[in-house]
Amino acid sequence: MRAALAGDEAAYGRLLRELTPFLRTIARSGLARAGRGTAEAEDIVQEVLIAVHTKRTSWIPTEPLVPWLRAITRHKLIDHLRRRGGTGHVDIDDLSEVIAAPTDEPGIATRDVVKLAEGLPAGQKAVIHAMFVDGKDTKDTASALSMSEGAVRVALHRGLAGLAKMLRGTV
Incomplete structure (x- = not known):
């Protein structure tokens, strides 16, 4: 994580791949502790990875990484359980041979974000692109887009909410 924060993109990629399991x-x-099936875990992992990406500069390099990650994961798990409420789940473990395995092809997630972001307002789309495709932090994004850091955070939040609605099909 320290190398990633210093700008080492390869280290950042390795970090995310190694954190996922x-x-x-x-x-x-x-x-499982909440009495839910594990099929929903991938949704939570993706939310955590997005949070790690957007909040990576909030990690204090002199502090251990694992407690910071556990806190983010705990909050995303709680958010997920609140959103899902008491809905049932479909256990897809029995279908594992039918479902295609994930690939290591780089760039697919980025292309998906860019494609989905096309449906967002211009300001939100620009912020999403700057932060997720170009890898800029809030300060650099604000400077590049001639916005305040607060406006960038608001646009990012609204853009991520819009992307989530699109993914859920509620737009």
């Missing part, structure tokens, strides 16, 4: 384990454990 760890985050998946925490999410599955939390879902």
Whole structure:
């Protein structure tokens, strides 16, 4: 994470790939404690990875990384459980041979975000692109788009909410 914060993109990619199984384990454990199936774990992992990306500069490099990650995962798990309420789930473990395995092809998630962001207002789309595609932090995005940092955070929040609605099909 320290190398990633210093601008090492390869280290950042490795970090996210290596964190994913760890985050998946925490999410599955939390879902099991809540009496839920583990099929929802991937949704939580994706939300955590987005939060890690957007909040990575809030991690204090002199502090341990794991407690910071566990806190984010805990909050995303709680948010997920609140949103889902008492709805049932479909256990897809029996379909694992039918469902295609994830690939390591780089850029798919970025292309998906860019494609989905086309449906957002221009300001939100620009902020999403700057932060998720170009990898800029809030300060650099604000400077590049001639916005205040607060306006960038609001546009990011609204843009992510819009993307979530699109993914849920509620737009």
